Amino acid sequence: MTNLEQLLQQHFGYSTFRSGQKEVIEAIIENHDVIALLPTGMGKSLCYQLPGYILNKPILIISPLLSLMQDQVEQLKRFGEKRVVALNSFLQMSEKRNVLQHLQQYRFIFTSPEMLMNPQVQGALREMQLGLIVVDEAHCISQWGFDFRPDYLKITDWLDNTKRPPILALSATATEQVVKDMKNYLHMNEPFEYIHSVDRLNLHYDVVQLENAAEKAPWIVDHVLTTCGPGIIYTQSRKKTGIYAEQLLANGIRAAAYHAGMEAEDRQFIQQQFLAGQLEWICATNAFGMGVHKDNVRQIIHDHIPSTVANYMQEVGRAGRDGQDALSILLYVPNDEDMTKFIVTEDLPQQRHVEQYAAYMQQGENPAIMLDQHQISETGFRVLSYWMQSLTPEEVQQKLTAIRFSKVHQVDEMKELVTAEKCIREQLLHYFGQSLGEKPAHCCHYCGIEFGAILKWRKNLEVQENIASWEDRLTALLPNL
């Protein structure tokens, strides 16, 4: 066998594997199913990228987000790989037919769960020989599959289980329950499990209790003015991203808002400015995260209770990818969890929706009328029709009650993490079924934390960049030869 290190150097220019990568790749080559849990930013992608140069058959990667897919495709192209394609709804009809006919020629094929439900796509995939099937961000099977994107539960249904290639499930944040779901729904066969500690020793977790919500914004402005970034402020509403950004800007901080309602180009500009160091703070909804690779993020601030501990981990995991110390601060005002509970259950179908749906079916009418008449959200309808296809209305009611209960419970777990008089690191590890090894100094707000030991104090405000003349700007873009 060719030396794996040689291949790593040859195709990616790295001299050593990071922990877990080699073990996972070896198991894949030996034809095992694999579950790999590696912390955010550890290099999960490499676990399927390298096998692409060993297996000699195309690798299928199922990815939850379009932007993420795009990101991975571009990354591979940067490494000089040409045989990579993304099967998504943007592909034109004629183009799609062409791509599907020549699928076997690609080394990496990216797609989404929704796309996999397309009979044409399934047909093409069934007729070819794949080397490996990868489910990226595989925790989505549990986190979203039940009530958000039912298609996630069906991603391997089209496979012939007797002669399929190995399956690799990748995630940064999976509890034992989630790992169980992965095995089940992906029909995995005694998978090799590589589970890295979710603990990131360079992350320090603080909680700041405030009396009322109105104190949050002034606290943030004051904190940002006295400490150094770069950092991300996570908030729940699009409107608030703008409010925070404006307040920081007014105080001379280079900040910007980011949310999914902005134009795609504007969102890219913000990401690039942040990467280039032209912005110090991003005020964002949870749309900012996956696929953002900035190594030196020093602070994450939450002004709310995230919807699950796993989401909190994902968002906090944006910080300190360079291995240097980083600080996470969560601002808590009693009963903050109520708002989060409202948001996570808002889109779930109600009892009356189930009844309506059943009534339409009985009358032989298309229940999608409910959508046309704006009686239910699109997400809600998708969930409802998924369950209504296999269960009786009574069972669906029970299911929905269970989902509602579980979502509320997950928020409570997050609240517990914040309010319990216990070490946060220990609780996080416990949540993911792991136990604490060593504890760093300034571990968390319970163990004691001192900002000065982790962060640099701000000495002066960096000068805001002024707009240059258009001629100078042109020269910056296209320098004179």
Added chain:
Amino acid sequence: MYIQQILLQIFHKFGGERSVSAGFHLLKGKRSGQTIQDVGNFNLHSFFGLTPKLTKEKYMEHADQLIELGYATYRDEQYFILTNTGLEVLEKSKSMHFNGWYYRGNEHIFFKRLSLVVQSLSYSVQETKSFAPIQKDEDIQLWVKNFLVKNNYKSDTFYQAIRVEISDSLNRLDIEDSSLNLLLYRLSGFNTPGWTWQQLAREQNSSLLDVQLAYIEALHMWLDALYEEPKRYLSQLAEGVRIEQLLTESSQKTANLFQQGFTLEQIATMRRLKESTIEDHFVEMAMTMPQFPLGQFVASQDVEVIVHAVKQENSKKLKVLREAVPELSYFQIRLILAAKGEM
């Protein structure tokens, strides 16, 4: 205040004869017979389809603001007329150079191509081969790839030529620097990210909508100039962006038959459409085709009569004009109004 000035201009030209929402359809670029006729009758080509994404609520907010500022007043609840203050403001404001009728949102195609070309060159001159393309639209990507390959983009000659062409053609525009800044700051390249609309609005102490309108005006002016100049690289980027086919599809069919010598009645029979529909097509033709043979439908002295009546009655309302000139049909009056545009 672009949006304010645009609204003042629109309502001024409407002269209280079209409803407030007619202005909304105009700015959205609605392709209905009524809106197209408004464009012709009130000579509002430049504003057609400037803001396809504008919501009715936002539009009404801006319209109501004219009332609050005392620039306009309501007449009969749905018509706006300018007050003297409004007229003064309009007179003092600088002239605008939109050309919505000919671009209809296609100016964005031009800019997307340009932005990907500039990004590609910006990276390639730094010897950085791979980058994440700022434009995700695969049609644009394909177009730009062909353009670059065709023009041998790695050559210094091409690089220099397009640099100079951008700079020269922008320099020749009679436009404020702040507008050119908008164009340049929506481009991005190696270590030079673009700025968001929000950031630009803040920098220029303006609103989101106003900086976007200023940007569109700059694009229209640039494109107009490129179509005048001898063809070089930038005019290749502008290829197919200007709408040459100004008639709606159905009207175009009628126009073709008319050119083959068929009469209005014959065309109606052949196309199995009502005569009134074909009449609408003819009005559209009269409005958009400079060579439309108006003389086949009305005598030249009748045209004078209508022009006179419009002045006399100070109205373009069909009913008013018909009463003033009872010997002409509604169809004839509409043709004259359409062919004459602003009087």
